Amino acid sequence: MSEPLPPPDRLQSDRERLQQVLSADPLSARAISQAAGLSERDVLDHLQHLQKSLKIHNRRLLVTPAACIDCQFVFQKRARLTRPGKCPVCRSTHLCEPLFSLV
DSSP, X not given: OOOOOOOOOOSSOHHHHHHHHHTXXXXXXXXXXXXXXXXXXXXXXXXXHHHHHGGGGTOOEEEEOOEETTTOOBOTTOOOOSOOSSOTTTXXXXXXXXXXXXX
């Protein structure tokens, strides 16, 4: 029997990889998780921490808010980084995900 391969050595922390992924284009949490190799839940937890800690480095996390595809309602005042469940206006669940990038 062959021995299982050990996991690759990680030279960057999870948050460093997130910053590298976010510096390119605005991405959804799902796209970030695929690019960084983390779960979507972990990405959202790290993004909340990055939102606070980037102030020290004179950078900030830019959040393009989620929007309803059916009635074009935009979730401007939403403080949570997660995707909303349904639109408060038309009750549709057909929503665009919020996008994240570094400025």
